[in-house]
Amino acid sequence: MYPAYWVAAVTVVAATLRGSPMGQPAAITAATVLFVAGGLPHGAYDLALFRRAIALDRYGITLAASCYVAVAALMAIMWMIMPLAALILFLAVAAVHFGEDWDMLDEPLLRLAAGLAVIAAPAIGHRADVSRLFVAMSDGRATFVAQIIVAAAPVTLMVTAVSIGIAWRSGNRQWASAMALCLALLLILPPVVGFALFFVFLHSPRHLSQARATLGDMTPAQWLSTGVLLSGAAIIGWWALQGLSPAPMAWNMTAQAFQLLASVAMPHFLLSHWLAKRLHQ
């Protein structure tokens, strides 16, 4: 499992040891492009999965797709008119959603801590960078959000160390060791690089392999075009909404990429949460 993750992790560790400037703008831009191109498509199959879960007619699927787009658009508008609330909502949803990767943990609080650890590790390892990104996505009050996460980080990470032990002993050794290394790298590497590694090589592949298994009757061409077209539509939709905004945001590519991700993450979270619950019934 996760062979690409190990290759990617070894590559960034080797690059760091060789003294490659991973915190430079070029590396951050590359990591941003990577997490958008490699991470965004994992939500592209949500509606196809939904259609599979409850047999929908044409009308039903149009309605579901409209709701999906509406929730994402509401979140995008929220970034424009109440960015602090949007940031807090985004981080809370992300912690729950990343916690769902830990399905071997029975205790919801342990899953939540493990999801939060992905945010807490870069926040405590690179306080200034994370704070600056939060402010770029929101406003000056976001430094306070970063401070709260830093304060919660030690407990979050210690609890997650215990969860890694539980995962290991329950036979999920690949996941336990992959996450142990990933959290260490999230602490050490520049935040966007560490996040890209987690998001593209650990979180997304879990969704993608589950989706591929469920949607086995899609041809490779259908599968690829769904991923490319819907991800592209999300990026274009984001740009279009930006253009309509009365007060356009300052241009910070990484901050905008996270805001786009957050916008599509809302319906993605609601749908995948619902699907996972249905599956475990």
Ligand SMILES: CC1=C(/C=C/C(C)=C/C=C/C(C)=C/C=O)C(C)(C)CCC1
């Ligand atoms: C903004 C930001 C961070 C948080 C990113 C999050 C929370 C992403 C969530 C994505 C989701 C929920 C995708 C769904 O599939 C980090 C990593 C602390 C690094 C600094 C900047």
Ligand SMILES: [Fe+2]
């Ligand atoms: Fe996801």
